[in-house]
Amino acid sequence: MRVAIPTRKGQIEAVFSRAEEFTIYDVEIELVKSKVTVSNRKRDLGSFLVEEAINVMICGRIYSGARNILRVKRIELLYGVSGEADDIMIRYLSGERLGNVDENAFWSEAKEGLV
Secondary structure (H helix, E strand, C coil): CEEEEEEECCEECCEHHHCCEEEEEEEECCEEEEEEEEECCCCCHHHHHHHHCCCEEECCECCHHHHHHHHHCCCEEEECCCCEHHHHHHHHHCCCCCCEEECHHHCCCCCCCCC
């Protein structure tokens, strides 16, 4: 599983759309096997997610357009999270509830105000 967190100097970027880098964690059996920080300056979000094979995104504030892209790519989203990225990753792997969960199964046009 690959978990991405938009970061700035090790902290979660407050607004997803401002992210210029992502810290990506490779996780196997609830253990972080590797961690790398990658730039996202020249790629659109959809390409980035596919190229990096992201399964989970943990972030601060995120607007509906970006949330929709994550839904289309079937990526689990936890938003409304702040703090130091490594600490958040430890808490996520320990099963702690973080922020708000946006799972594909819960999406509806009514919730988005599209009806």
